[in-house]
Amino acid sequence: METVLIEGDITAQQVDAVVNAAxxxxxxxxGVDGAIHRAGGPAILEECRALRASRYPDGLPTGQAVATTGxxxxxxxxVHTVGPVFSPREDRSVLLRDCxxxxxxxxxGLGAARVAFPLISAGxxxxxxxxxxxxxxxxxHAATPTYVSEARLVLFGADTYATAVRVAAG
Incomplete structure (x- = not known):
């Protein structure tokens, strides 16, 4: 799977699935959540309400993920996922990677070949x-999916993109 860094708007990505930092x-x-719901329209909210009424009456747990229509x-x-709130006193990085x-x-599992991710929990x-x-x-980099061939990390703003490029370069 190729990982690509892109500066841009996640709602405009031509991919099979976008990940929502819900x-x-x-x-x-x-943030990202509101932008995805606004751009995607009421069908996303309708499916999210159905998920809350059936599988997740108490909400989606941190680190877990679930899919709806685009x-x-x-x-x-x-693909909606709930990132952890940062804490300087508790290491929650495993939950972030779980997202x-x-x-x-x-x-x-959906058969998506290209997936766009926001920078989860960074807002x-x-x-x-x-x-x-x-x-x-x-x-x-640790993932071993069978269908996903491209994971895009879509970064909002030039400063965030520059930081990502620097971190990726090691």
Whole structure:
């Protein structure tokens, strides 16, 4: 699987699946979550409500992933995952890497060949960008999917992209 860094808007990616950095309610929110729900339209929210009513009455647990339609997005599917809130007192990096691994597992099960990821937990959840990139790349490089041939890490803004390129270069 090839891992590619891209500066851009995740909602515009021409891929099979986009990963949503969702909150546990699955009902939309701010940042990437809000952008995906706005761009994808009401079909995503409708499926998320159905998931809450059936499989996840208490919300999607941190580190887990679940798929819905992509609605009006160029992507066929949205894979929702809940990242951990950063804590300087508790190492939650395993949960962050689980977001990437479980999202890839779900995308692979759907037969998705190209998957676009945001930088999970690096926004409102406060994860330092440099470490968020390192965790994302470690999880993506460790994965062994059968269908996914390209994992895009879509970075919002020139500064975040430059940090990602620097971290990837080692």
């Amino acid at each position: 909150n546990s309610s699955l009902l939309g929110g701010g 609605g009006h997005l160029p992507a066929r599917w949205v 990437y691994a479980n999202s890839l597992r779900i995308a692979d 409102i959840y406060g994860w330092p960008v440099e470490d968020a990139v390192a965790q994302a790349l470690a999880a993506l």
